[in-house]
Amino acid sequence: MRKLLVSLPLLVLSLHAQKAEFWPGAQYDPAIPTIQQVLGHEPGTRITPPGDIVRYFEALAAAAPSRIQLHDYAKSWEGRRLIYAVISGEENIRNLEQIKAAQLKLADPRKTSAAEAKKLMATMPSILSLSYGVHGNEISSPDAAMMTAYHLLAARGDQMIDNVRKNVVVLIDPIQNPDGRERFVHNFRVNEGLLPDESPVAAERAEPWPGGRTNHYFFDMNRDWHAITQPETRGRIQYLRQFLPLVQVDLHEMGGNSSYFFTPGSLPYNPNLTQDQKDQMNWFGRNDAKWFDKFGWSYFTREVYDEFYPGYGASWPWFYGGMGMTYENASVRGLVLRRSDETLYTFEESVKKHFVGSIATCETAVDYREKLLDSFYRYQVTAIEEGQKEPVKEYILPRNGDVGAVDKLAHILAEHGIEIRQAKAAFRNGGKDYPVGSYSIVLAQPRKRFIRALLDPNTPMEPDFLKEQERRRKKKLADQIYDVTGWNLPMSFNVDCIGAAEVSQGSFETVTGAYQPHGAVSGRADVAYLVPWGTQAAGRFLTAALRADLRLLSANKPFTQSGRKFPSGTLIVMVKQNPAGVHDKVAAIATASGAEVVATNTGWVEDGVNFGSANVGALKKPAxxxxxxxxxxxxxxxxxxxxxxxxxxxxxxxxxxxxxxxxxxxxxxxxxxxxxxxxxxxxxxxxxxxxxxxxxxxxxxxxxxxxxxxxxxxxxxxxxxxxxLAQDSGRPADAAKPATGGTGSAPSTPAPGAPAAGPAPGKIFTSMQDYEKAIRADRExxxxxxxxxxxxxxxxxxxxxxxxxxxxxxxxxxxxxxxxxxxxxxxxxxxxxxxxxxxxxxxxxxxxxxxxxxxxxxxxxxxxxxxxxxxxxxxxxxxxxxxxxxxxxxxxxxxxxxxxxxxxxxxxx
Missing domain, CATH: 3.40.50.880 (Class I glutamine amidotransferase (GATase) domain)
Incomplete structure (x- = not known):
């Protein structure tokens, strides 16, 4: 008995680690290392930590250098590597730079004629991007990424895979959020017991705050693609712009009691999507369905996951002429889960589903290669044509107000591949004068629809969709709006953006690269340096100066000096109140922060508060x-x-x-x-x-x-x-505690004077409106x-x-x-x-x-x-x-x- 008890855990683990068949009948090249050989476990039997995922891809690259390239594209906040792999046949890998160049030619019909484009499309492969694990606790997709890469490299005697190698360049980003995944894996491992726990509330899947979904600073990076606030996002956009994939899939997870979601997506659709792009979703959805039917897996489409907000990873490709898709898999959040219907769902099965979805997508990219390439080229042609015909021919970002914010926005647009010009001299358009440094974004360009998506004052949803949301709301049903409905970047930055009916003429230069602040000091001060308040750059100057232990004053009221009005909050660095190195410190901080710093040789002002006023005080460095x-x-x-x-x-x-x-x-x-x-x-x-x-x-x-x-x-x-909720009668709104439920109702209280017991007073309803008024909660x-x-x-x-x-x-x-x-x-x-x-x-x-x-x-x-x-x-x-x-x-x-x-x-x- 003692011997049996000792060996039981090993027996259970051995049974759990039995090798599963991910692709029926597949034969593999023994020269390509398996997950078991490199990491010591079969696919889907352990949740692989991010470092091991990178290690496995390095092993693949070492084993098949002629068919896979591995590239670093960024580091996470916690210093973990972010990589992507390029997988294809030997000829495509050998000619990869030419393929990338051909794709960029198709992206600009002003440089590439229709005849030349057709010639390129006849022979070039399609480019497909598969991105995994942007949410760190959505655990199946990074493990599926390893299996997908292995299958594409090692499968033998499979005509479909041979066609993929010949006709598709596959980009695999195996782990978009290594920091979040590391948090999840750590929690899982420290709470593991003798056996994988199937309970939905088991500690191994109950993540402590903040959970593994987000990156180090707790950002949901699937909401960051239009604003580019995180280094992980910036790195992804930089490498994807080198390839401009025709198709990008972002693989996710949802609740454990769900099935599997693939395209077409749900309403609302962003109005800047073309009909071609909407049709393409059906190509991929139908082929995914074919394979899921073969495996006997249920799935759904056209629900929940919309194509509206431009900040998703599966939205960004729509706006350069590709297509994006979200695949959502039921999550185990561990190795095995007992669902609400009492069935068991394993991590292995969830990995297999994302693997099959990935391979099915590769097949569709082969079958529709020429159509996808043709659609991509026509997207650019029609974008330029639309930009030439629309009433607004150009958006202008005047360089006034918070000029650093204007510069930052302009460079974000440039990072997206939008063509943007900066004026080398003042210019005039539509009866308005614009200062030197202002920006022009002409709509007649391939990125025209992305310009509209980011800069239009409002992006409307389909009227029928909104009508349905109002109907649901009236019945106290949850609305179907998945994320924010307003994201206009100029408004978010609080800068002006003006539509012009004509393209501005003058001297302009092209904007490139990420924003780098550049400030300057107007001279060497005898009395003080002044930093006008109200800009992001002034804010950076403030924090840097405090950390550098400069003595700072701030004016609580505006003042005018030498004919210039300085706003309230203006920072004042008095030369004699600071150490001898103040001039160099101020200059260095100005350069790094991007702040405008004005040197003054007098404390005299023509209007407002002097530097010695009671309305001017010293700012302390706060903890x-x-x-x-x-x-x-x-x-x-x-x-x-x-x-x-x-x-x-x-x-x-x-x-x-x-x-x-x-x-x-x-x-x-x-x-x-x-x-x-x-x-x-x-x-x-x-x-x-x-x-x-x-x-x-x-x-x-x-x-x-x-x-x-x-x-x-x-x-x-x-x-x-x-x-x-304020009532229709106009009476003051009741104060209410925050609701925790989904209906928005607060606890009802008896109406004043209502009887404590017995029947309610009788009422006669003469219309449906009377009924609807009668059933309204007393407090909402x-x-x-x-x-x-x-x-x-x-x-x-x-x-x-x-x-x-x-x-x-x-x-x-x-x-x-x-x-x-x-x-x-x-x-x-x-x-x-x-x-x-x-x-x-x-x-x-x-x-x-x-x-x-x-x-x-x-x-x-x-x-x-x-x-x-x-x-x-x-x-x-x-x-x-x-x-x-x-x-x-x-x-x-x-x-x-x-x-x-x-x-x-x-x-x-």
Missing amino acids: IAMLWDAPTSSASAGQTRFVLERQYGYPVTVVRTSSFGALDLDKFQVLILPSGGYAGAFSPVVTDRIKNWVREGGVLVGIGAAVSYLSSPQVGLLGVAQEG LPDSVAGVLVRAKVDPETWITAGLPETLYVLVDGRAIYSPAKIDHGANPILYAGPNELVASGYLWEENRKQLAYKPFLTTQNEGRGVVVGFTSDPNFRAYMDGLNVAFLNAVFRYTGGGGRGGAQQEQQ
């Missing part, structure tokens, strides 16, 4: 703490930290909520609460400590749902309240919004709005609408615009549009010598709302309170 871990939203925490650390170079101490009670708050001047459900997270003792810390001079910044916590009766640090929250860009108006006469323009654009999502703070409790420095001008881009429910108008985006409340700041929507949303950066920096660095320890407070001079 910043931020809450981390549950119940904090990982997305909000990650993007807030990213903005401060990576966009502005300022360190943040992140503190787990479980450790917060032991934190010595006196060592910090600023405390940030990212969005999260904090009710009950802190004991009354800890809450009192926070209140006392603020009263003694601390700056407390709450974001999103944290405002609900800070404004709750138990905390009382913000004088706003979350509103219930507004319906949730997927994501829409709205306008907000700025009160310029507050410390927190220094340097801001009169209008900002804010991304609003969710259902939270807050009443404004009473004048005797706080201030509302930034309010949403009125109902008729509120919506800037995207789709907003009518009731929300009416109720959100004139409500606060930003609210403040003084507490003793400190201040509490509340952003009712996240100003750092996905780190692409650059136009809100200055407002957020003001909250963190510019508090002008009573001389306590508030972050970057101003000391009286």
Whole structure:
């Protein structure tokens, strides 16, 4: 018996590791190493960590160098390699540079005639990109990537694979998010037991905060493709632009009780997709279905996963003339899962499904090679033709206001392959004058549809789709809008973008490469250096100067010197108040930050505050703490930290909520609460400590749902309240607690005067409207919004709005609408615009549009010598709302309170 007990675990593991047949009847070249030979396990029997995935691809490249190339394209934030493999037949690999050049020729019909294009298409292979594991806890696809690469290299006697090698160049990005996958694998391994656990709630699949979905800074990188905030995304776009694949597949996972999804995708479709592209989805979907039918696997199409938002990995290829597809696989989140129908689903089966989907896609890329190439070329031709015919012939980005933001946006467009010109001299178009350095984007170019997708003020959804969403909403059913409906980049950056009916004439040069800030100092100062506030570059100067221990002053009011008006918040570096090396430090920081720095030899001003005014104070270098871990939203925490650390170079101490009670708050001047459900997270003792810390001079910044916590009766640090749904009668909206369910209803209460028991009062309904009114809940929250860009108006006469323009654009999502703070409790420095001008881009429910108008985006409340700041929507949303950066920096660095320890407070001079 003892012997049996000892050997039982080994027996079980041995049975589990038996070799499965991934492709029936396949014969493989023994010269190509298997996963078992390199990593020590059969495919689908272990969840492979990211380092081992790279190691396996290195082994394949070493074994078959004539048929596979391996390239590094970036490093993750945690220093892990990001690689892609190019797999094809020997002749294609040998001629790879010529194939890439031919594809780029097809991408520009201004340089390649139809006859030349036809000649190229007759012989060149199609290019297919397969991308795996952008979400680190969607575990099956990277293991499927290894099996796909092995099968393409090693399969023998298979005519289909031979045709793929001859006619397709396959790009494989096996692990797009190694940092997130490492988090998942680590949690899985430290919680493994004797046997793989089939329980849906087993610790091995119950990921601790923040989970493995996101990268190091908790970004969902499948939302980043249009804004390019992350190095992983930037590297992918750079290498894909060298190939311009005709087809790109992004392989994902969904809930474990689902089946498998492949194209066609669901409505809404981005209106910039062509009919050719929509038709192509059916080619691939039908062939995927053929193979899934052979294996007896169920699947679905045309549901859930839309083709609307341009920030997905499967959206980006649509806009250069390729096609993108999302494949979604039911997730095991471990090695075996007992589903709700009591069937067992294994990791091995999930890997096999993504492997088969990948190979089926390769086959379709062969079968439709010439049609795909022809469609790609015609896409470019028709894009140029459309750009020539449309009323708007050109978009212009004037280089005014926050010129660094304008430059950054221009270079993002260039990174996408959009042709953009910068003016070497001032020019005029449509009766308007544009300064030197402004940018011109002519629509008559191959990327015309991407220009429209990113720069059009609004991208509409199909009317029938919207009608269906309103019907569902009326019945309190969840809407089918998958992601944000407004993403216009100029609005996100808060810069102007003007459509012109004619193409600008003048002297222009082409913009290339990623944005690199370049600032300068106007001269050598005898008295002071001035940095006009209100730009991202000035924000970078501020944080760098604080870290360099320069003594900084800031004006709380505007002033005019030498005929130039400087805005409130302008930074002042007094020469005599700083060490002898101040000139070199200022010059270096100006260059690196991109800030404009004006040297002045006098403290005299013609108007406004002098440098010695009581309205000019010294900014202190704050120590910043931020809450981390549950119940904090990982997305909000990650993007807030990213903005401060990576966009502005300022360190943040992140503190787990479980450790917060032991934190010595006196060592910090600023405390940030990212969005999260904090009710009950802190004991009354800890809450009192926070209140006392603020009263003694601390700056407390709450974001999103944290405002609900800070404004709750138990905390009382913000004088706003979350509103219930405003009723049609126009009576004031009830305050309501945030809803946790999907219907948006708050608990009903008996109507005033209603009997405690017995029958309800009788009513007669004379119309369906009477019935609908009668069944309405007594208290509801507004319906949730997927994501829409709205306008907000700025009160310029507050410390927190220094340097801001009169209008900002804010991304609003969710259902939270807050009443404004009473004048005797706080201030509302930034309010949403009125109902008729509120919506800037995207789709907003009518009731929300009416109720959100004139409500606060930003609210403040003084507490003793400190201040509490509340952003009712996240100003750092996905780190692409650059136009809100200055407002957020003001909250963190510019508090002008009573001389306590508030972050970057101003000391009286």
